[in-house]
Amino acid sequence: ILYSCVQCDFVLHQECAYLPRKKQHAMHSHPLTLKVDNHKDRFSRCTTCSRISNGFQYTCCEGGCFVNLDVCCASVSEPHHYQHHPHPLFLTSTPRTLQTCSICRIRWTRMCLNCGECSFVLCFRCATLPNKMRYKYDQHFLSLFYDKDARGQYWCDDCEEEADPKYGVFMCNDCNVTL
Structure with a gap:
Protein backbone atom coordinates (compact mmCIF):
# COMPACT_ATOMS: atom_id res chain seq x y z
CA ILE A 1 0.00 0.00 0.00
CA LEU A 2 1.23 3.48 -0.90
CA TYR A 3 0.09 6.86 0.31
CA SER A 4 0.53 9.83 -2.02
CA CYS A 5 -0.13 13.55 -2.01
CA VAL A 6 -1.77 14.86 -5.18
CA GLN A 7 -0.49 18.40 -4.55
CA CYS A 8 3.24 17.71 -4.21
CA ASP A 9 3.78 14.17 -5.57
CA PHE A 10 5.02 12.90 -2.19
CA VAL A 11 4.77 9.09 -2.03
CA LEU A 12 5.04 7.04 1.16
CA HIS A 13 5.06 3.27 1.72
CA GLN A 14 2.71 2.00 4.41
CA GLU A 15 5.71 0.55 6.30
CA CYS A 16 7.39 3.97 6.37
CA ALA A 17 4.19 5.69 7.52
CA TYR A 18 4.13 3.53 10.65
CA LEU A 19 7.80 3.72 11.61
CA PRO A 20 8.26 4.48 15.32
CA ARG A 21 9.22 8.10 16.03
CA LYS A 22 11.77 7.04 18.66
CA LYS A 23 13.79 3.87 18.69
CA GLN A 24 16.40 2.26 20.90
CA HIS A 25 19.06 0.39 18.91
CA ALA A 26 21.78 -1.94 20.18
CA MET A 27 24.34 -0.02 18.15
CA HIS A 28 23.95 3.22 20.09
CA SER A 29 23.45 4.02 23.77
CA HIS A 30 21.06 6.95 23.27
CA PRO A 31 17.52 6.78 21.85
CA LEU A 32 17.30 7.54 18.13
CA THR A 33 14.72 9.90 16.64
CA LEU A 34 13.15 9.53 13.21
CA LYS A 35 13.98 12.51 11.01
CA VAL A 36 12.38 13.27 7.68
CA ASP A 37 14.32 15.26 5.12
CA ASN A 38 11.87 16.25 2.42
CA HIS A 39 14.42 18.17 0.33
CA LYS A 40 15.09 16.05 -2.75
CA ASP A 41 18.46 17.73 -3.35
CA ARG A 42 19.91 17.11 0.15
CA PHE A 43 21.64 13.85 0.91
CA SER A 44 23.13 12.29 4.01
CA ARG A 45 25.26 9.23 4.62
CA CYS A 46 24.30 6.37 6.93
CA THR A 47 26.84 6.02 9.74
CA THR A 48 26.64 2.23 9.56
CA CYS A 49 26.52 1.17 5.90
CA SER A 50 27.83 4.37 4.24
CA ARG A 51 24.91 4.43 1.77
CA ILE A 52 23.66 7.84 0.75
CA SER A 53 19.98 8.58 1.27
CA ASN A 54 17.64 11.52 1.08
CA GLY A 55 14.66 10.24 3.03
CA PHE A 56 13.97 8.98 6.52
CA GLN A 57 16.79 8.46 9.02
CA TYR A 58 17.15 7.74 12.68
CA THR A 59 19.50 10.25 14.31
CA CYS A 60 20.85 10.83 17.79
CA CYS A 61 19.74 14.13 19.27
CA GLU A 62 22.08 13.94 22.27
CA GLY A 63 24.89 16.48 22.36
CA GLY A 64 28.04 15.51 20.50
CA CYS A 65 26.65 12.43 18.75
CA PHE A 66 26.73 12.26 14.99
CA VAL A 67 24.81 9.04 14.42
CA ASN A 68 22.59 8.74 11.34
CA LEU A 69 21.04 5.35 10.59
CA ASP A 70 19.01 4.82 7.46
CA VAL A 71 15.74 2.96 7.97
CA CYS A 72 17.18 -0.33 6.68
CA CYS A 73 20.10 -0.36 9.11
CA ALA A 74 17.89 0.78 11.99
CA SER A 75 15.61 -2.21 11.33
CA VAL A 76 18.41 -4.76 11.92
CA SER A 77 17.96 -6.31 15.35
CA GLU A 78 19.68 -8.94 17.45
CA PRO A 79 19.87 -11.78 16.93
CA HIS A 80 20.06 -11.18 13.20
CA HIS A 81 19.19 -14.20 11.07
CA TYR A 82 20.96 -13.94 7.74
CA GLN A 83 19.57 -16.24 5.07
CA HIS A 84 23.00 -17.24 3.79
CA HIS A 85 24.54 -18.16 7.16
CA PRO A 86 23.36 -20.92 9.53
CA HIS A 87 24.06 -19.19 12.87
CA PRO A 88 22.53 -16.08 14.49
CA LEU A 89 24.59 -12.88 14.32
CA PHE A 90 25.17 -10.29 17.03
CA LEU A 91 26.73 -6.85 17.43
CA THR A 92 29.88 -7.85 19.26
CA SER A 93 32.37 -5.56 17.58
CA THR A 94 33.27 -2.15 18.87
CA PRO A 95 33.49 0.98 16.70
CA ARG A 96 36.84 1.55 15.01
CA THR A 97 37.73 -2.17 15.19
CA LEU A 98 38.87 -3.24 11.74
CA GLN A 99 36.89 -6.24 10.46
CA THR A 100 36.51 -7.78 7.00
CA CYS A 101 32.99 -8.65 5.89
CA SER A 102 32.76 -12.32 4.93
CA ILE A 103 30.49 -11.46 1.99
CA CYS A 104 31.77 -8.31 0.25
CA ARG A 105 35.35 -8.59 1.62
CA ILE A 106 35.40 -4.85 2.45
CA ARG A 107 37.35 -3.92 5.57
CA TRP A 108 35.12 -1.93 7.90
CA THR A 109 35.88 0.17 10.97
CA ARG A 110 32.16 0.54 11.64
CA MET A 111 30.02 -1.87 13.64
CA CYS A 112 29.48 -5.29 12.07
CA LEU A 113 27.40 -8.32 12.94
CA ASN A 114 29.43 -11.28 14.17
CA CYS A 115 28.83 -14.98 14.59
CA GLY A 116 29.53 -16.39 18.05
CA GLU A 117 30.05 -19.90 16.67
CA CYS A 118 32.44 -19.22 13.79
CA SER A 119 34.45 -16.33 12.37
CA PHE A 120 31.67 -15.05 10.06
CA VAL A 121 31.42 -11.23 9.92
CA LEU A 122 28.62 -9.35 8.18
CA CYS A 123 28.66 -5.62 7.45
CA PHE A 124 25.39 -3.69 7.53
CA ARG A 125 25.57 -2.98 3.80
CA CYS A 126 25.37 -6.73 3.09
CA ALA A 127 22.95 -7.42 5.96
CA THR A 128 20.39 -5.05 4.45
CA LEU A 129 20.54 -6.32 0.87
CA PRO A 130 17.16 -7.68 -0.22
CA ASN A 131 16.89 -11.40 -0.97
Whole structure:
Protein backbone atom coordinates (compact mmCIF):
# COMPACT_ATOMS: atom_id res chain seq x y z
CA ILE A 1 0.00 0.00 0.00
CA LEU A 2 1.23 3.48 -0.90
CA TYR A 3 0.09 6.86 0.31
CA SER A 4 0.53 9.83 -2.02
CA CYS A 5 -0.13 13.55 -2.01
CA VAL A 6 -1.77 14.86 -5.18
CA GLN A 7 -0.49 18.40 -4.55
CA CYS A 8 3.24 17.71 -4.21
CA ASP A 9 3.78 14.17 -5.57
CA PHE A 10 5.02 12.90 -2.19
CA VAL A 11 4.77 9.09 -2.03
CA LEU A 12 5.04 7.04 1.16
CA HIS A 13 5.06 3.27 1.72
CA GLN A 14 2.71 2.00 4.41
CA GLU A 15 5.71 0.55 6.30
CA CYS A 16 7.39 3.97 6.37
CA ALA A 17 4.19 5.69 7.52
CA TYR A 18 4.13 3.53 10.65
CA LEU A 19 7.80 3.72 11.61
CA PRO A 20 8.26 4.48 15.32
CA ARG A 21 9.22 8.10 16.03
CA LYS A 22 11.77 7.04 18.66
CA LYS A 23 13.79 3.87 18.69
CA GLN A 24 16.40 2.26 20.90
CA HIS A 25 19.06 0.39 18.91
CA ALA A 26 21.78 -1.94 20.18
CA MET A 27 24.34 -0.02 18.15
CA HIS A 28 23.95 3.22 20.09
CA SER A 29 23.45 4.02 23.77
CA HIS A 30 21.06 6.95 23.27
CA PRO A 31 17.52 6.78 21.85
CA LEU A 32 17.30 7.54 18.13
CA THR A 33 14.72 9.90 16.64
CA LEU A 34 13.15 9.53 13.21
CA LYS A 35 13.98 12.51 11.01
CA VAL A 36 12.38 13.27 7.68
CA ASP A 37 14.32 15.26 5.12
CA ASN A 38 11.87 16.25 2.42
CA HIS A 39 14.42 18.17 0.33
CA LYS A 40 15.09 16.05 -2.75
CA ASP A 41 18.46 17.73 -3.35
CA ARG A 42 19.91 17.11 0.15
CA PHE A 43 21.64 13.85 0.91
CA SER A 44 23.13 12.29 4.01
CA ARG A 45 25.26 9.23 4.62
CA CYS A 46 24.30 6.37 6.93
CA THR A 47 26.84 6.02 9.74
CA THR A 48 26.64 2.23 9.56
CA CYS A 49 26.52 1.17 5.90
CA SER A 50 27.83 4.37 4.24
CA ARG A 51 24.91 4.43 1.77
CA ILE A 52 23.66 7.84 0.75
CA SER A 53 19.98 8.58 1.27
CA ASN A 54 17.64 11.52 1.08
CA GLY A 55 14.66 10.24 3.03
CA PHE A 56 13.97 8.98 6.52
CA GLN A 57 16.79 8.46 9.02
CA TYR A 58 17.15 7.74 12.68
CA THR A 59 19.50 10.25 14.31
CA CYS A 60 20.85 10.83 17.79
CA CYS A 61 19.74 14.13 19.27
CA GLU A 62 22.08 13.94 22.27
CA GLY A 63 24.89 16.48 22.36
CA GLY A 64 28.04 15.51 20.50
CA CYS A 65 26.65 12.43 18.75
CA PHE A 66 26.73 12.26 14.99
CA VAL A 67 24.81 9.04 14.42
CA ASN A 68 22.59 8.74 11.34
CA LEU A 69 21.04 5.35 10.59
CA ASP A 70 19.01 4.82 7.46
CA VAL A 71 15.74 2.96 7.97
CA CYS A 72 17.18 -0.33 6.68
CA CYS A 73 20.10 -0.36 9.11
CA ALA A 74 17.89 0.78 11.99
CA SER A 75 15.61 -2.21 11.33
CA VAL A 76 18.41 -4.76 11.92
CA SER A 77 17.96 -6.31 15.35
CA GLU A 78 19.68 -8.94 17.45
CA PRO A 79 19.87 -11.78 16.93
CA HIS A 80 20.06 -11.18 13.20
CA HIS A 81 19.19 -14.20 11.07
CA TYR A 82 20.96 -13.94 7.74
CA GLN A 83 19.57 -16.24 5.07
CA HIS A 84 23.00 -17.24 3.79
CA HIS A 85 24.54 -18.16 7.16
CA PRO A 86 23.36 -20.92 9.53
CA HIS A 87 24.06 -19.19 12.87
CA PRO A 88 22.53 -16.08 14.49
CA LEU A 89 24.59 -12.88 14.32
CA PHE A 90 25.17 -10.29 17.03
CA LEU A 91 26.73 -6.85 17.43
CA THR A 92 29.88 -7.85 19.26
CA SER A 93 32.37 -5.56 17.58
CA THR A 94 33.27 -2.15 18.87
CA PRO A 95 33.49 0.98 16.70
CA ARG A 96 36.84 1.55 15.01
CA THR A 97 37.73 -2.17 15.19
CA LEU A 98 38.87 -3.24 11.74
CA GLN A 99 36.89 -6.24 10.46
CA THR A 100 36.51 -7.78 7.00
CA CYS A 101 32.99 -8.65 5.89
CA SER A 102 32.76 -12.32 4.93
CA ILE A 103 30.49 -11.46 1.99
CA CYS A 104 31.77 -8.31 0.25
CA ARG A 105 35.35 -8.59 1.62
CA ILE A 106 35.40 -4.85 2.45
CA ARG A 107 37.35 -3.92 5.57
CA TRP A 108 35.12 -1.93 7.90
CA THR A 109 35.88 0.17 10.97
CA ARG A 110 32.16 0.54 11.64
CA MET A 111 30.02 -1.87 13.64
CA CYS A 112 29.48 -5.29 12.07
CA LEU A 113 27.40 -8.32 12.94
CA ASN A 114 29.43 -11.28 14.17
CA CYS A 115 28.83 -14.98 14.59
CA GLY A 116 29.53 -16.39 18.05
CA GLU A 117 30.05 -19.90 16.67
CA CYS A 118 32.44 -19.22 13.79
CA SER A 119 34.45 -16.33 12.37
CA PHE A 120 31.67 -15.05 10.06
CA VAL A 121 31.42 -11.23 9.92
CA LEU A 122 28.62 -9.35 8.18
CA CYS A 123 28.66 -5.62 7.45
CA PHE A 124 25.39 -3.69 7.53
CA ARG A 125 25.57 -2.98 3.80
CA CYS A 126 25.37 -6.73 3.09
CA ALA A 127 22.95 -7.42 5.96
CA THR A 128 20.39 -5.05 4.45
CA LEU A 129 20.54 -6.32 0.87
CA PRO A 130 17.16 -7.68 -0.22
CA ASN A 131 16.89 -11.40 -0.97
CA LYS A 132 14.91 -10.63 -4.11
CA MET A 133 14.74 -7.61 -6.38
CA ARG A 134 13.19 -6.44 -9.61
CA TYR A 135 15.19 -5.54 -12.70
CA LYS A 136 13.51 -3.37 -15.32
CA TYR A 137 14.55 -5.66 -18.18
CA ASP A 138 13.40 -8.94 -16.60
CA GLN A 139 9.86 -10.10 -15.96
CA HIS A 140 10.88 -12.27 -12.98
CA PHE A 141 12.33 -11.46 -9.59
CA LEU A 142 16.10 -11.80 -9.32
CA SER A 143 17.36 -13.71 -6.27
CA LEU A 144 20.47 -12.96 -4.24
CA PHE A 145 22.92 -15.79 -4.87
CA TYR A 146 26.23 -16.67 -3.21
CA ASP A 147 28.57 -19.49 -4.14
CA LYS A 148 31.99 -19.51 -2.49
CA ASP A 149 33.05 -22.38 -4.76
CA ALA A 150 31.84 -20.77 -8.00
CA ARG A 151 33.72 -21.72 -11.13
CA GLY A 152 33.43 -20.11 -14.52
CA GLN A 153 32.72 -16.55 -15.42
CA TYR A 154 29.64 -14.51 -14.66
CA TRP A 155 29.03 -11.15 -16.31
CA CYS A 156 26.77 -8.36 -15.10
CA ASP A 157 24.03 -7.77 -17.66
CA ASP A 158 23.82 -4.10 -16.67
CA CYS A 159 27.44 -2.83 -16.58
CA GLU A 160 28.95 -5.76 -18.54
CA GLU A 161 31.76 -6.21 -16.01
CA GLU A 162 32.68 -9.50 -14.40
CA ALA A 163 30.43 -10.50 -11.49
CA ASP A 164 31.66 -12.80 -8.73
CA PRO A 165 29.07 -14.97 -6.93
CA LYS A 166 31.58 -15.49 -4.12
CA TYR A 167 30.59 -11.99 -3.01
CA GLY A 168 26.93 -12.16 -4.08
CA VAL A 169 25.08 -11.54 -7.32
CA PHE A 170 21.42 -11.20 -8.20
CA MET A 171 20.32 -13.84 -10.70
CA CYS A 172 17.29 -14.94 -12.67
CA ASN A 173 17.74 -18.56 -13.68
CA ASP A 174 14.72 -18.47 -16.01
CA CYS A 175 16.16 -15.68 -18.17
CA ASN A 176 19.87 -16.17 -17.40
CA VAL A 177 20.21 -12.60 -16.11
CA THR A 178 23.01 -11.70 -13.68
CA LEU A 179 23.55 -8.39 -11.88
